[in-house]
Amino acid sequence: MYALVVVDNPSPMLDKPFHYSIPEKLRDEIKTGCRVMVPFGLSNKPIEGCVVGLSEECPGHVDRIKPVLRRVGDGPALSEELVMLAEWMRDEYLCTWQEALGCVMPAVTRQSIGTKKPGxxxxxxxxxxxxxxxxxxxxxxxxxxxxxxxxxxxxxxxxxxxxxxxxxxxxxxxxxxxxxxxxxxxxxxIRSPEMPTGLVRDNVERLTPSQQEALDNIRAMHRRGRREILLHGVTGSGKTEIYLRLIGDALEEGKQAIVLVPEISLTPQMVEWYYKRFGSRAAVIHSRLSAGERYDQWEGIKRGDYDVAIGARSAVFAPFDNLGFIIIDEEHEHTYKSESSPRYVTHAVARKRCEFYDALLVLGSATPSIETYYRAGQGGAGLVRLTERVSGRTLPAVEIADMREELKEGNRSVFSNKLREGIETVLQRGEQAVLFLNRRGYSTFVSCRNCGSVIKCKKCDISLTYHRGENFLVCHYCGYRRRLPKRCEVCGSDRIRHLGSGTEKLERVVEESFGDARVLRMDMDTTRGKGAHYSILKAFKDREADILLGTQMIAKGLDFPGVTLVGVILADFSLNLPDFRAAERTFQLLTQVSGRAGRGDRPGKVVIQTYNPGHYSIQAAKDHDFEGFYGQEIEVRKEFGYPPFERLINIIVSGEGRREVIEGARAMYNGLCDRLQGLKKKYEIYGPSQAMHSKIKNKYRWQVIVKAPDLDEIKEAVREAKMELLKGRLKGISIITDVDPVNLG
Ligand SMILES: [Zn+2]
Ligand SMILES: [Zn+2]
Known part of the structure; x- marks a missing residue:
């Protein structure tokens, strides 16, 4: 017998399992998933590694095969299922074995196998x-x-x-x-991380008839052999209670469940729901856990101390061995895509794990992603709907404030008359308002303040990004460049400019405009400290403030009965992101943020400010019309060949030397052209072009994008081209491969 061992060395050149013989005395000990010490290289220096498989065949000269020295730790550190998952991830996301194993076995648990356990x-x-x-x-x-x-x-x-x-x-x-x-x-x-309390209203015990119906539907579909179900329920329809029941089902059968939420620190309310119900049977896994806490949770899951794991995307790897359910709540959120290698999509990983255990994957959202909804339409997932809010509460009325008209009438302030009046009414009545500034990153687009039109790339349907220094507009997909025009090409107006406004500035304006209002701000700056999200939300819930203003952070899962008004400062910020998902993001954000209004006894109202009131994503959000939005968006995706019709791989070449980076991106482009030439299948290669974030931490970034209906043969070509480039003469460059990217650039 031979052990296939992946050694702990990050070099992409050593990214393959090496054969080792298993000495007689270790025959019973060495299994797939074990950590082992093996001699490596010419010096035979002992190095730690992971057994990813066993084989009876020896690939080379039997005499040259070295033996495994010893096992590290008590038993297999990983189940066979997780080893298989890592192998699949390596293929799917073009990462190394090391990177894939790092996901299924976090570093902290690995370090402590051989040495004294922390704690x-x-x-x-x-x-x-x-x-x-x-x-x-x-x-x-x-x-x-x-x-x-x-x-x-x-x-x-x-x-x-x-x-x-x-x-x-x-x-x-x-x-x-x-x-x-x-x-x-x-x-x-056992160190149990501190749990948030006091944010959740009393636990709902009884289901409404529509919740019951949805739950029955899910159970019936599952019995008939469905492995994946999309639960599409409007905001406030009580999806969480359904998840709780499903987890209850799993536990009754002696199985385990994983519940994924977009970001634990942003969703303390959600976590509290689960913790209240399952108490010490639930492990909470998130990025702010200390190494010791994380280790305890991971080991506790392996030992069987927990049946439920709640966490952000990395909790999808929780080492359960008899999974009944994986639930991905708010499945449309972009946090489910990993932004460091391996850049996995949580849905796909969850699907893979469910396949192994014959478990059910439940995806829940009020605004499902286009890809998920399309999948359901094609029969890849069952669809269950929840169309009513619990306790008969109505969805809030949404009004649109046309900022072009406001400007024509001489209103140059941040607030339209509608929103100003709304805030004044809220303050008079002693209710609460949420103001939402959906500006993200530093991307700058150029739009006409007279007609609202934005300059886009005609080939890619993407907003062009304005580069101030060069006074140029650039498409970050295909590299198309053009000068900034003097006049709007649609209406001829010269009121063409780039827009920008931060939360800090908004806070000042609010304080100036509404003198007596007590204002809380929630954004990257005010939430750096541990527990900062929680304390801001708690203060708002306890009515210590009248207005909460912030970025997308406040769009998620908050449930405050006192909020009767939600204002969106400018929908155009997300609408004009240089991203093919810009319209989808806008619809989702507007719907989610609107859902924060009117959760108490009083009806809610939403005001959306925009220069582009006719856009289908804004109109559909106004009418709470997901189907209408989907119908339009799926046509655009089809026409321009974006997911779900085609898949993308974004290859970013980065490094400190500008010349090397550009040369590297060109070489990547040429390498791909050569390799794909013979391919009969349809594919397109874009670039090389400057990435949207053209320089991060002193490193230049250029990208090449490959687009094709399916990526099977293309992935191999990318891997080969990447290896060739890394082995080549260009020094100091690194290559990021992003399969199914969510953010380009
Ligand atoms: Zn115009
Ligand atoms: Zn373009």
Whole structure:
């Protein structure tokens, strides 16, 4: 037998399993998923690695095969399923074995396998036998301890507690241990991360008829063999309660469940729901856990201490071995796409795991992604709808403020008359308002303030990005460049300019405009500290402020009954992102943020400000019309060949030397052209062009985009071209491959 071992070395040149022979004495120990020490290289220096498979065949000269030195740790560190998942990820996302294994086995758990485990330990004691005769007659304390165990029938207890209960000392316990009557041992203290509390209203126990119907539908579809279901429910329709019931089903069958939420720190309310219901059976996994906490959670899951894992995207790898459900809540959120290698799509990973366990994947959203909804339409997922809000609450009325008209009437302020009046009314009535500034990143687009039109690339249908220094407009997909025109090409107006406004500035304007209002701001700057999101939300919930203003952070999952007005400062910010998903993002954001209004007893109102009131994403958001939006958007995707009709790979070449980066991107482009030439299938290669973020941390970035209906043969060509480039003469460049990118550039 031979072990296939991936060694712990990040070099892409060593990215393959190496064959090692298994010595007779290790035959029973070495299994797929084990960590092992092996000799490596010419010097035979011992190096740690992971067994990713066993084989009876030897590829080369038997004499040259080196033996595995020893196993590290007690048993397999990874299940066979997770090893298979890593192998699939390597193929699917063009990453290395190391990167894929790093996902299924976080670094902290790996480091601690061979060495002393991190964490706090306490001394515990357990009785071994009730042989009273061995205790000397005058040893009162010893007897008290044994009597205590006899009376309480406890199988083990913390030494400290026992000393308090019986008045014995540690010496007594050690003496008993010597006599073989008790065993004193180290027991690890499980650190449970602090849970948010006080954000959730009382747990709903009873389902509404429509919730019940949706739940019955999901169960029935699952019984009939469905592996994937899209739960499309309007905001406030009570999807969470359905998830909770489904998890309950899994636990009853002795199975486990994973619940994924977009970002734990942004969604403390969601987490509290689950924690209230499942208590200590639930592990919460998120990026702000300390290494020790993360280790505890991971090990606890493997040991079977938990049945439910709640977390952001990385929790999809929770090492359960009998999964019943994976639930992806708010499935449309872009945080489900990893932005570091391997750049996996959580949906696809979850689908793969569910396939293995014959488990059910439930995707939930009020605004499903175009890809998911299309998949459901094609039969790839069952579709279950929830069209009513719970407790008969209505969806808020949405009004659109046309900023072109406001400007014509001489209103140059940030606020339209509608929004200003709305805020004044809220303040008078003592209610609350949320103001939403959906500006993201530093991208700058150019639009006409007279007619609202934006300059786009005709080939890609993408907003051109304005580069201030050069006074040029650039398409970040295909590299098309043009000068900034003096007049609008649609209406001839010279009121053509780029727009920009930050939350900080908005806070000042709000304070100036509404003198008495108490304002809270939530954005990247105010939420840096641990627990900052929570304290801002808690303050708002406790009515310590009248207005909450912020970025997309406030669009997610918040449920505050006092909020009766939501204002969107400028819908155009997301509408004009240089991204083929700009319209989808806008519709989602507007719908989500509107859903924050009117969750209490009073009806809510939403005001959307825009220079582009006729755009279908804004009109559909106004009418709460997902179907209408989808119908238009899917046509655009088809026409321009974007997902779900075609898939993309974005290849970014980056480095400190500008010349090397450009040359590298060109070489990548040419390498791909050469390799794909013979391919009969349809494909397109764009670029090379400057990435949207053309320089990050002093590194220049250029990109090449490949687009094709399916990527099977293309991925291999990309991998080869990448290896050739890395082995070549260009120094100091690195290559990022992003399959199914969510953000281009
Ligand atoms: Zn115009
Ligand atoms: Zn273009």
């Amino acid at each position: 706090k330990y306490r001394l515990w004691v357990r009785p071994l036998a009730a042989a009273k005769g061995a205790i000397p007659g005058n040893a009162v304390r010893m007897r008290a301890v044994m009597d205590f165990f006899a009376e309480t029938a406890l199988s083990e207890i913390c030494c400290g507690t026992l000393m308090d209960e019986t008045g014995c000392s540690m010496q007594t316990l050690r003496a008993l241990e010597k006599k073989g009557l008790v065993e004193v041992f180290d027991k690890r203290v």
